[in-house]
Amino acid sequence: MLTVTLSTLRTRWMTLVGTFVALALGVALIATMGLGLASTLDAPEQEPERFAGAPVVVRGTDELRVPTPIGDRTQPLAQPRGVAPEVAKALAAKAPTVADRSFPVRVAGPGGDDDLVGHPWSIAAFGEYRLTAGHEPRKPTEVVLSGDASLVGKAVSVRTPAGLSTRTVAGVVAPARFEEPIFFADAEAAKLSPRIDNLVVQAAPEMVRTVVGAGSDVQVLTGSNRRKADPEPNRDRDALIAMNALLGTAGGVTTFVSVFVVASTFAFAVAQRRREIGLMRTAGATPRQVRSMMFMEAVVVGVLASVAGCVLGSYSAPWLASLLVDEQLAPPWFTIGAYTWPYHVAFWTGLLVALGGVTVATVRAGRIRPVEALREASVDTKAMTPGRWVFGAGLLATGLSMLVWRLLADPGDALHRKTYTTQPMLLITAVALLAPILVRPLTRLLAWLPAQLPGATGMLVRENAAAGVRRTAAIAAPVLVTVALAGSLLGATATINEAKANEIREQTRADLIVQADDAAGGFDAQTVAQVRQVPGATVTASAATPVYHLEEGTALIRSDAQAVDPRELVAARKLPVQAGDIADLDDSSIVVNKEWVQHTVGEQVDVWLGDGTKKSLRIAAVIAAGTGNNGVYVTPRNAPGFTPDRLEVTWAAGSDVNAGTAAVRAALQPTGADVQTRAAWIQSEYPSNSRQTRVGYLVVLGIALIYTGIALGNTMMMATSDRVRDLAVLRLAGATKRQILILVAVEAMTVVVVGAVLGTIVTAFNILGIWGSLAALSVWSSVVLPWQTLAATVGACAVVAVVASVLPAAGALRTRPVELSGARE
Template sequence: MLSVALGTLRTRRAVFAGSFVALALGVALLTVMGLALASSASAPERGPGRSAAPVVVLGQDTLRVPTPSGERTARLAHPRPIPAATVARLRKLGPVVADRSATGVHRLGIDADPAAVREVVGDGARVLTGAARRLAGPGPERDREALTAMNALFGTAGGVTAFVSVFVVASTFAFAVERRRREFALLRTAGATPGQIRRTVLAEALAVGVLASATGCALGARAAPPLAAEMTRQGLAPAWFTIGHHVWPYHAAFWTGLSVALCGAAAASWRAGRTAPAEALREASADRRPITRGRLLCGAALLLTAAVTLALSLAADPGDLLHRKTYVSRPMLLITAAALLSPLCLRPLVGLLTRLPGLRAPLVRENTAAGVRRTAALAAPVLVTVALAGSLLGTTATLNRAKAAEARERTTAAFVVTAPDGAGFDEAALRRLRAVPGTVVSPSSSTAVHVLEDGVALVRSEARAAAPGALAATTRLPLAAGRVEDLDDDAIVVNEEWRRHRVGERVRVWLGDGTPRTLRIAAVMTTGTGDNGVYVTPRNAPGAAADRVDVTLTAGADPRAVAGALRAAAGDGRVLTREAWLRATAPGTDRTTRLGLLLVLGIALLYTGISVANTTAMDRSGRVRDLAVLRLAGATPGQVLRLTGAEALTVVAAGALLGLLVTGVNLAGLWAALALQSAPPVLAVPWQALGTTAAACALLAVTCATVPTAVTLRRGAVDLAGLRE
């Protein structure tokens, strides 16, 4: 059987070309992802940068909380300054350069013995020497964020690649087996057993998998360094990032690719083994059954799984559906189910499309109905691509619109004054702003609080500090319980995401500078999209400077006069109207996430082209006689080409409609989650992206269908009629 399999690969190269290309590209991307992950995990130590002094002392910037499971740490929003007494003692050890802020000294460049410095500092600050001096600058935090975003990008792309490549390979082998039923039947007539037929198909998959995986590893090795350099130039990776020499990514990518090939061929091999010898006598080309029993059961199981898991998430934790890991991975279940069950829907859907006024095409309808397996093989990748585009882009657009609606509902101020970047308003500026007639002014500062949940998890919540009276006058918080006016120096406003969120209950928290406090819950906000945060008073935000001032107008105040007075009082600050501030701070998809989504959709579109081209190539020989009959019946080459193009467009339209239906179901689940979270239940369908994706799929399908047909039609009708498969 191995010799038969190798012979089949030689004589049917076009049949397996699509699977080879799909696997090779998938393995290449997995190799690149693995090399990037391995290189980021074992990044080389950076130099100290601008910290040329042998010793650097930093103010305490890490919160450390002991728990039964060990110490938990977190970065402080407002690092504590180095105590003045410690600074004075350090100056006696050697030359000192101090970085000073409004709250005190936060960093010293000290030319002294490290041991002596540690003895003076004790536990009140951090002492950095050698390569660790790089931690004194802002670079490490930015590098860590860049690496995290890069890993998420490659992880998402790799997951989608594996998903789509399995789908394409499985579809390719399934369609190839269907088109080779007579070939397998002849082998059965010659004495081949079902087991030998199955082993032949698996041997073909093994050969394709080995060659494609090896090719993919080689492509990945060449593509990884230029890609890392481009990501560095674009600012998506740290400037020092390079691809290192690692072995495990090649092993992981190679064996994953081989497993994908074998898994994709497993179901097809089982179906091939069930071919009866009598199939060799069958001449009819119409499909007997639109869908196999195994495909029906798998599709139904996945559909049920998608429905049950969605219902459980909505009932138990609807907020989980708003997280990126969830809304990227969860649609895969429904998309796969729809692709598997698509043959059940395509025949009536194509019939509907070809009966629409102005689009009546009975020949297209009959051709697609007779070859429903071919129609499903062409429509399924279109469905996957359109559904991915609609689900991913629609989810991010819906979340951004919901967050924007939340901000609009919360903000009642007529003007918002923001401090210059990286700075805050000093007391003199705040006094000038408060003195503007006809206004109620509410300064607030950005801070954070930490809470220990279940005794083991140290959770950080972004917070704002503001005086309760002014806050109530300029902001409409989405409260589920309590009153904003009850906020005081002994209280806190939390949201329903907190484990403990009952009004009047006391919770132990650590403030932005690490100070432990036990505060009373004055009010509880709804969860919303997760941006409602926490509110405390300025006394519970030590070290936080006011960076925003909300301004409302009193009765009879002139908005233009107030705006001019605010600009004069704000100095370098910006004075924006409510609408201008909402536009300036409108949430959007960050650059890395946007690039990741475009990469995912590009991969899906590429695989769509591979699948469509491969299906068309496999079906070409089987349709030669159909073309000959049309030509002998009097159809011109142009009419045959138009018919072929119309069939391709009809199938793409059917696949796009099914993809749109899947998109609608996925977005409906997100809409329900937003409603259960008390967030504005908005919905954003990315019509432009869906139209562009469908148009690209249509162009690919029409090109792949008409170009080979045009080449075939160069032969005469009589010659075509005499051709054999």
């Protein structure tokens, strides 16, 4: 059988090249994603930056620790505690200390408007800041900026927590990668921000710990732990966590696509050889010998293609890493590490898929009697096997059952990215397995009108596609997965975004909305008071603050909350209240959403505020969970340390809106905040994917879709090269080369449309599941399908299919019809 196998590899090279290409590209995708995923698991330790030169840093606790029956549970505090004055005084009595303070500063001057971070000058030395021009701030009115030396001596307008003032640039320092600072004289910084955020102690760590005492509410940071006092101390780790999620999703999708396409391609390649198998059975080959030959072929092709795919993956993985760095999805230092396990996973997956793809077909082929095989070569009479029925129907029932289960039990889960990314895979596989029973009626329906037109082209398209069910299903498979994935993923995000936008429209009553910049740190009391004094204006000032609570006594959960006066809240927003009354909110109560385990009005819940303070609050009202934007509401007293970061202005009846709007803009002009009308704010807040998210979808979808496009062209060439006899018969019957090429092109487009229709059906089921989950969450939204993307995808598939079918057909037509009709299989 080895001689027969080698002979077959030589004579059927076109079919085997097709399977080789599909498998090699699939293995390359798996290896690429595996290498990228492995490289996100080990992040280099982030070194201290702002306190790189400090021996010891004392810092207030920045972690909430709550004991539970199964151990302590922790969460990062949104408002880290400062160093207590008594601790700072005790340390200062033992060793030299330098107090660090950080506060938001907005600067308007020669360099433009910038949001900076204020610090005392004495702390600059520990971050290796060095003056490049001028001198340190010696007077309360002097500051030091990072930038060009030409700024020295310039007057700049500075807004600090104390208000607006004019300062003189006394000196400049070189820019830093980790922050944009502005330095004040030490006494002035202490006046602007009395709280001590960090304390540098020039002493031995043991002495500092002795003074501080065990169990105190401060941290003593040394060595690499000093980075905890830096801005974004975990930015590299957080970036890698996001990268891990992205590449994990991309790896799952690409693995599914590659396995799906490779298995389909292998099964089709075996199905093409039924006449050859029949001849071998007629010559005396046993079913066992037939299966052994085909398995040996699969092993040879599988090993060679898997090796080639691993080599290709080793080159494509660095390109992927470079793309992620360029698009700011990965830290600048991110590279592909020297890992071997992704190659093992990719290689053995490729080989197992090759063997799995050939198994079912060879078992069936080995059971066919010689005469039946010869008779069955032209028309597919039994395309569905019992196994295909079982697995197809089972996966379809499972996929639909999961849609219904989420709708009834946990509709919020359907809105998670992992859910609507993986859900389509079940239905895609189910429809692909059941495709043979769908292809024939669908093809006849699509080709009914062309078949009525003069000429034989329409009739031949209909009969050829309906007769070659396996061929049609195999070619439609890449189109099915392409359209279904693109439609399901993009349609799900678009539908969810539309629902979120509807929530914003329905809940916003204010006429003007002002959102503070993240770097600005919110609006000071003087600014809020000025806006409140505008005639006819009802102002709702709210501050974003977290609230922590224990679920079922073991899980410490952080919930986003808004701190707002309940009397003002009713005027600015219309919340989806399901129980209780928003007006009952006071300093001893809380408004929760229905996602909370405890959501009964009047029930007491233990929560921890943004600074870690524990309180027991009564539930005053319960609002719908919605799409996840409906958070928690508390009063400003329960948001210590947080300043208003959003102002909503509602005009009283009969007010001069134009004059009032101008007054609001004038009051907020020094802050640099953008005053928007309700319509403009809703438009700006319309949930849309960020650039990073769009690039993420490019990684998830783009690579997979390019692969399926190549697989489609590959399968089309295999199918066309196998129809040499058919083309010869048409030529002998009198068809011209031009007519045959038109027929081949129309058949290719018909099969693409069949795959597109099946993919659209899968998309419709997935999107309807999302829409039903939104309705169960009391959010009404229209179904949004990315028609332009789907049309472009189908158009690209049609172009690939036509080119990949017409080119080999044109090459085959160069040979005389008599020679073609007698060509060997």
